[in-house]
């Protein structure tokens with residue numbers, strides 16, 4: 001398992017008392033797997049990504065990434081936030097190489113890798129433009145390339161498509177899926193969209209309401225070899241959708 005959580009609890013100290021965010025959370029993710037996390041709003045999904053990223057510590061239990069206990073952020077993990085968070089005053093090149101600069105890895109070899117990614121994913125001719133000159137979908141691809149530039153093994157994606165309109169969201173999520181597969185990364189995607197999770201993942205972990213615990217895990221055996229867009233029309237789609245829909249009912 002490239003990511004492993006063993007009985008993880010997270011409790012925040014808030015001014016008016018304690019807030020339990022994660023409770024008895026245990027699961028593993030295999031190398032190369034694409035796993036989605038779905039759960040009710042405010043249940044603890046971002047907290048879960050934060051403990052895996054090493055930016056939030058556990059109150060109990062352990063998190064392992066690539067065999068090591070997580071105690072601090074590591075360059076094995078790449079994080080892609082909800083908004084692309086590209087700097088408007090930097091060019092596309094300036095943005096995609098930002099992580100390399102921050103990690104003091106801005107070497108000719110790394111820059112060549114980034115140039116290769118930009119070419120492969122249709123952004124090479126835009127490197128001198130600024131983010132406002134790009135479409136929402138291109139910006140999202142740019143944000144992913146920035147994340148891939150430092151060559152992390154694991155990508156944590158926190159609702160990365162939520163700012164996009166529906167049509168763009170479908171095509172960009174398919175693009176991002178293809179890039180992640182081609183680059184042989186492990187991905188953990190947080191989303192509140194069940195259809196999106198079914199169209200992109202190998203497995204879906206359903207969380208309970210706060211404090212989040214694992215409510216169910218679904219392995220999408222019938223869809224794994226099928227690209228995202230085709231999954232939505234596949235007969236097995238509904239078979240996975242209905243139980244997850246019921247599990248997410250906060251009244252149950």
Ligand code: ADP
Nearest residue numbers: 012014019021040041042043044045046047048
């Ligand atoms: P989700 O991503 O599922 O919407 P979060 O992980 O962001 O949920 O939050 C889970 C709960 O923990 C929420 O009630 C939120 O208000 C609380 N929370 C998150 N971060 C902090 C923090 N740093 N301090 C106190 N409470 C927090």
